[in-house]
Amino acid sequence: PWHDYIARCQFLLSQGPVVTDVLDVVPEEPLWRFKPLTLAGYDYDACGPDSFRGVVVKKNGRAGIPGGPDYALLRVSHPGTMTLARLKKLRDLVAAGANLLADPPQATPGLEGLPQADVELKRIVAELWGTNGETERVFGKGRVFRNQAPVAVLAKLGVLPDFSAPEKLTWIHRLAGDTDIYFIASAADTPMNAV
Numbered sequence: 001p002w003h004d005y006i007a008r009c010q011f012l013l014s015q016g017p018v019v020t021d022v023l024d025v026v027p028e029e030p031l032w033r034f035k036p037l038t039l040a041g042y043d044y045d046a047c048g049p050d051s052f053r054g055v056v057v058k059k060n061g062r063a064g065i066p067g068g069p070d071y072a073l074l075r076v077s078h079p080g081t082m083t084l085a086r087l088k089k090l091r092d093l094v095a096a097g098a099n100l101l102a103d104p105p106q107a108t109p110g111l112e113g114l115p116q117a118d119v120e121l122k123r124i125v126a127e128l129w130g131t132n133g134e135t136e137r138v139f140g141k142g143r144v145f146r147n148q149a150p151v152a153v154l155a156k157l158g159v160l161p162d163f164s165a166p167e168k169l170t171w172i173h174r175l176a177g178d179t180d181i182y183f184i185a186s187a188a189d190t191p192m193n194a195v
Contacts, residue, residue, distance in 0.1 A: 013183055016176035020045050021159055022150055023063065023071040025052050027078045028086060028109070037075070039150055041161025043173060045069065052086070057096035061141065072159045075150055076102035081109040084117055087124050094128065095140030101153050103146050104129040165194050 022044035024037055037044050047055070055074075057063050064070030076090065082105035094100050104125040108117040128144050130137050135147050136156070145153045163171050168188040174181045186192060 009183065012181050013172065013174065015181055016174045016179075017069045018045070019043070019162065019173040019175050019180075020069055020071060021154055021162065022073045022075055023047060023055070025074060025076045028081075028083055029079055032079075035077075037150065039154075041164055042151065042154060042159075043162065043171075044075075044150075045071070049086070052089070055089075055093065057093055057098055061097040063093055063098035072157055073099050073101055073150060073153055076100065078102070078105055080106045082121070084108060084113070084120055084124075087121060087128075091124055091128055091139075094142035094144060097141035099143045099145070099153070099157060100128075101145045101148065101150060166192065168192065169194055 020043040022037070022039060022042060024044050024046040026032055026034060026046055026048055028049050034046065051065070054065055055063055056066060058066075058070050060070060062070035062072060063074055074090070074093065087105065090100060090102070105121060108114070108121050128139055129146060136143065136145050138144075143157075145156075162173055163182065165171065165184070168186055169192075170185050170187060172183045174183075184194075
């Protein structure tokens, strides 16, 4: 019975794409340590610099990985620096319809292309985030947010929480055609009633 249960779980968890709301794009810093997000009711994926290069805006207007999930919000972390390549990619994604939550970078890392690289960075930062310290603005077909919690931004975008349960329950949502599949697991040591 245990193996039948595992086989059934594997079958269900291989159906359709994962449904997540946020793509957490981690910094380009090689020694950066991953920090999990707390998004009550929402799920997220995280990606590094290599995976981020493959992100596009899909036909539905959301950013995502071709053949994979799409996301209502891109959350980008950085330590104050960002390469021009990443910043230009973000600008292009937002112009095409992606929604971005990030603080504007202050400089490019390293010495490559200085001082012109920092001049170009400041120009693109002004395009995306504006020059008046706005916490929200429209750019192209997308929107740019800063200094806000991801859950607050998702609410502004009209994205409702996907799941509600006690903290000790974890979940994965997949979409197989018109069928929603929720895999729910408990990390509690004792039985629980989550109704």
